[in-house]
Amino acid sequence: MSESKKINRRQFLGMTGSAVALTVVPRHVLGGANYVAPSDKINLGLIGCGTQQIRELTSLITDERVQVVSICDPAKNPVGYADWSPNGIRNSVRQLLGDSSWGANIKGIPAGRDMCKEVVDKYYSNVRPGGSYRGCTAYSDFREMLEKERDMDTVKIITPDHQHGIQAIMSMKKGKNVIMHKPVANIVHEARQTVKTARETGVVTHLLAWAGRNQYDVVKDWIDQGAIGTLKEIHNWSFRPVWPQWPQLPEDRPPVPEGFDWDLWLGPVPDRPYHPNFTHNVYRGWYDFGAGSVADMGIYSLWPVFTKFGITVPPVSIEALGTTTNIITPEATCQMIVNQHSFPHSCIFRWKFKARGSSPALDLFWYDGGMKPHNPPEMEADGNELPREGMMFVGDKGKIIGGFHANNPRIIPESRMIEFTGQADPPPTSTQSGTDVWINAVLKGEMSPGSFQSVEVCNETTLLPVVALKAGRKVIYDPEKMEITNPPDANRFLYREAYRSGWEI
Template sequence: MNDRSLPRRRFVASSLLGAATLVPRRVLGGAGEVPPSEKIRLAHIGMGTQGFRELKALLDHPAIEITAVCDPNADSNDYLEWGAGEIRSLIGRLVGDPNWRTAEGCPGGREVGRFVVETYYSNQRGKPFRGCRAYADFRELLEKETDLDAVKVMTPDHLHAAVAIAAMDRGKHVMMHKPLANRMAELRKVLAKTAATGAATHLLAYGAGLGNARIAAAVKGGVIGRLREIHNWSNRPVWPQYAEIPRDRPPIPPGFQWDLWLGPAVDRPYHPWYTHTVFRGWYDFGGGSMADMGIYSLWPVFERLGLGPAVIADGWGTHLCTTEKTVSRVIHNDYSYPAACTFRFRFAAGSGGDGVELWWYDGGMKPRLPETLDAAGVRPAPEGILFVGEGGAILADFSGQKPILFAEGKQTPLEQVLGEEFARAASDRGSHLDLWVNACRGGEASPGNFLAASAVSQTVNLGTIALRSGSRVEYDPESGRLLSPGGAEHRLTREYRPGWEL
């Protein structure tokens, strides 16, 4: 049996050495190009705003060809964006038409995705390309796209586990936007499936906190003595947070398959408050601000310090009030994240975090600064991280300012203290796509693989459980069970719509 008779997916994962003698000339690319037979055939699942922001890198990568897109929404202009005309302008540049839909709102959907992919490839190759199919249901896509190698998951959080597990069950590699899942039980199933299948995986939060990796390496080296506290804060949420379930019943927009968007979540009437970029604020659909930003900033800290999953978590959130017949009352809310919240995490002895407290803040909340920083007139930036040890503290914000060491009554840029050691403390091992493509071809696992994100991902999910429980929770990472409080076990999972159980 020669290599030409191998299934194409096995061929892609094989060595590229000698490929020219094993593949017919008709399937070889031009000089310096990756032959079509060796490209990773990718399905892009989720065609919302962030999907389009990250699309060009996929389209430009010589080893990847997008052959399918998927989204329950066909084509609309009602998405939320961070700047007026941002997504339209981006798509206009991708398709070479600066006037594309200039009179409309923010676009998205599978047909927009298909149009962009086919137009970009046509312009790039100088000939028509019509090889991208569009699907509303990722399950249908996985069934029909038999020659598919991999998927990129860009859906709302509540669908991440369902898509990733289904893809790996069919032998596909998976790249995913954070988080891995917004339920602890689903997260653990994703991790188990990754280990069982050996799929090449990559979580896109990897590498974003390179500066924090350098700081954590310095902390581990003892620059502030024994570490006691880590404080991380974000200006999120930057999307609407709804304190009450919508009561009006707008019609489902044409071309939008609401039941497919709901996926595993329990049925409810359609409302735009749930969809298109605002999903993250709902417990059923999102993971809150920490799942949005904390995985970026804290994953390298967990990695460098060798932290295991948190075993104890506390959560506090703001509340809102309403009035009923001249009586004011607190809105009891177990369906959406608060406008601002704080988490405290503790770690098991011997896990790398013995005696360390990790604090998270969002919605404008910030930590109480150590006396030395407060006396120096320090005011925290909108987003940042603070490490407090017995011999000093390190403060960094996320606006590009270099981290500052506060020790022995002085303020010193951390880079000056460590010199070349600071530059060597962390290094970028390559682009997301290069790392993942190499793994898909049978090379070394990406350092951003799903299993590497286990500890920080479990910690993020535990924070939400504590917040919703209204009390301290204790967790056993080995079994995946809650040790306390009693009766909170249902927070580990979700109630599934029939047919969507994992």
């Protein structure tokens, strides 16, 4: 059968329906209780072999429904990576492989293309003894992977934010399902093009920030029942960033590490000299490469807000405040740095949304870098302070406070919580992991609740503050036209300033 005519078992069953009577032999007869036929597996390619990809790989690879067939990263060796702990990834891999000595000779944090391939190959060789496993393929360039890996049906992208849009678009145009970390892209125009491609191709997409968190249902029910009157504002704050943020471009020129393809890492971004301050875990603070704390963490916490409260259109205005940086010049004078390169150390954003049906206009606030709202009198009445991270829903007759993801929600003050719910303690809540959700969506060929289409408005909202930061003032936005109406010269910030040849979107 020719390449274009090959179909797997689940595709065959979907086409035949009731037209053919089949005698199906149960899987457990063929290969054991947990056996999954090779034709029913997701043939997965990993784009990006950094710390987060490998951390997730140590649990994902054990899922019999998934077969990692290829990996890709422009970094061959584990150089310059940072992580939450010096041995967390190393210990996870040791446990996965049953090898307490694995990685003993690796200096620093284990990551990179060679290490990722080694983990995949050793794991599958361990669980498939007898020499039947032939190893996964490895590439430095994801474009080569997409061209050569014909049987790969899905990619999982965990790369710096500036690569997300181009990698997702090229993958979808090759017919690959795309599972990806947030954000969809780090530029508004690229994000829209990515979602547009998802609609046009019909492949399965899933943003890994999705999780089923029912605490938002609790909050919405309380508000619908009148607990705080009419909802006017939502506030969300984080202690991020957890990475350094530099207000100026680096001027020194360290050498490119051995085995690191700097051109491939830059991708669509115009050429510039290599510097480790741009790469790996510290890229998020740069406008060109990241999308700041708000897109790093805000998509986790705010996406359910958009879903539960029916926010289906981006905001009509955006205000952005940020800390300033000053230096003493060689002439011993004070001088403010005009920063057009990176996010401030701390930010406060305010988005204004139009009324939605029966719901009135809404203001949404974001705080990071240690900023948060002033402690409300309802908290002071109970002798409490706002937590380090949190979310607050403000109505014209009261407030609801919760953790960063609205977890452990409670009406404040406590006397109002008892009056309205009959108890002082927050109600029990639960969180549904997204792994089973995206795996089942791919296997069934169905849209995931975590699709790019679902997150589109939230994702765009988290990208718009960059426009206000660069403009240095409040911006008025027409979301239908994707146009800044005031000041009009800020429209250029909705697009990437320039593309390297061959990387245009």
